[in-house]
Amino acid sequence: MAKTINTVTVVGAGYMGGGIAQTLALADLSVEIVDVDVEAAKKGLARLLHEAQEFEDQGLYEAGSTETIKKNLTAGRTLEEAVADADFIEEAVFESPEVKREVLGKISQHARADAIIGTNTSTIPVHVLVSAVKNPERFLTVHFSNPAPFIPGVELVSGEATRPDVVEAVKDLLARAGREGAEVADTPGMVLNRLQYALLKEAASVVEEGIASAEDVDTVVRTTFGFRLGFFGPFAIADQAGLDVYAKGFSTLSEAYGERLAPPKLLAENVDAGRHGVKNGKGWTGDFDEETKAAVIAYRNKAYARMGDLLRELGPAPKGKK
Numbered sequence: 001m002a003k004t005i006n007t008v009t010v011v012g013a014g015y016m017g018g019g020i021a022q023t024l025a026l027a028d029l030s031v032e033i034v035d036v037d038v039e040a041a042k043k044g045l046a047r048l049l050h051e052a053q054e055f056e057d058q059g060l061y062e063a064g065s066t067e068t069i070k071k072n073l074t075a076g077r078t079l080e081e082a083v084a085d086a087d088f089i090e091e092a093v094f095e096s097p098e099v100k101r102e103v104l105g106k107i108s109q110h111a112r113a114d115a116i117i118g119t120n121t122s123t124i125p126v127h128v129l130v131s132a133v134k135n136p137e138r139f140l141t142v143h144f145s146n147p148a149p150f151i152p153g154v155e156l157v158s159g160e161a162t163r164p165d166v167v168e169a170v171k172d173l174l175a176r177a178g179r180e181g182a183e184v185a186d187t188p189g190m191v192l193n194r195l196q197y198a199l200l201k202e203a204a205s206v207v208e209e210g211i212a213s214a215e216d217v218d219t220v221v222r223t224t225f226g227f228r229l230g231f232f233g234p235f236a237i238a239d240q241a242g243l244d245v246y247a248k249g250f251s252t253l254s255e256a257y258g259e260r261l262a263p264p265k266l267l268a269e270n271v272d273a274g275r276h277g278v279k280n281g282k283g284w285t286g287d288f289d290e291e292t293k294a295a296v297i298a299y300r301n302k303a304y305a306r307m308g309d310l311l312r313e314l315g316p317a318p319k320g321k322k
């Protein structure tokens with residue numbers, strides 16, 4: 001199996017595939033794009049170079065980035081030719097199991113036996129796609145987020161057959177591209193969409209119940225806990241707030257909303273074990289000595305102050321007309 005990925009082919013040079021190809025080419029990997037035909041791929045390449053220049057002009061990419069992408073990103077061969085010599089092939093065609101299965105079948109037919117094959121699907125489980133792939137031990141979901149050039153996180157989903165060294169090789173590739181891979185199980189919605197949809201569902205209920213307008217919900221999310229989420233996940237945030245405090249909060253919420261917001265078992269177990277978070281040095285995410293506590297608080301304060309500066313600099317996001 002390819003231990004270090006140096007050459008990549010992205011199949012499907014649309015919105016996501018294009019962004020993924022651009023990102024990896026900018027990280028100095030040799031990247032080729034293919035699409036339904038050679039013309040479509042060449043058009044995709046021209047669009048990506050134009051877009052890269054715009055990003056550079058807007059100061060979103062460093063000076064010289066478009067040149068780097070131009071040097072590393074190519075199009076013009078057929079799928080069969082382009083996958084034949086790639087270490088890693090990322091499929092990013094339409095979100096249809098039929099189309100993906102057909103394309104993955106073709107990719108695995110023509111790729112090297114040791115090439116790693118990823119799919120960028122947001123919703124289709126690995127077990128639905130894997131039977132289309134020859135040598136399934138080299139197949140996994142590598143789910144980038146939109147817009148791929150700027151969002152660093154990537155969900156990695158292994159199938160039953162996926163080999164650990166394949167996952168490690170993809171993680172290494174992502175790290176070299178300034179991306180962070182997180183492994184999640186092969187379940188509907190994985191983690192990103194499950195959490196994101198749960199938030200939207202609860203937010204919609206708040207509006208439906210007349211508790212706040214959609215605009216006010218967005219304001220609360222953006223200006224309070226959403227403000228923290230670029231720096232800390234829910235477990236780290238709970239550690240900072242206090243796990244005992246969260247447990248009490250859940251009691252109030254479960255009285256009002258029942259089982260849906262009952263205290264999670266893992267939270268109760270932590271509190272029962274005397275783990276109250278950063279304040280008593282024993283958190284969900286680990287133990288905190290005095291030095292680490294001070295470092296967490298200093299990091300948090302710096303992060304939120306800088307976030308405030310950035311938001312003031314950017315001003316409010318444009319909104320659609322009502």
Ligand SMILES: NC(=O)c1ccc[n+]([C@@H]2O[C@H](COP(=O)([O-])OP(=O)(O)OC[C@H]3O[C@@H](n4cnc5c(N)ncnc54)[C@H](O)[C@@H]3O)[C@@H](O)[C@H]2O)c1
Pocket residue numbers: 011012013014015016017034035036037040092093094095096099103120121122123143144145146
């Ligand atoms: N758009 C998002 O926000 C987003 C976010 C994360 C993941 N995804 C996933 O990424 C994948 C691609 O989505 P997108 O938004 O980029 O779609 P898109 O429609 O912009 O691009 C799909 C591309 O695939 C090409 N294509 C279709 N059939 C093909 C074939 N047989 N061979 C080669 N190329 C083919 C199309 O011509 C098109 O360029 C989907 O699986 C989607 O779920 C999308």
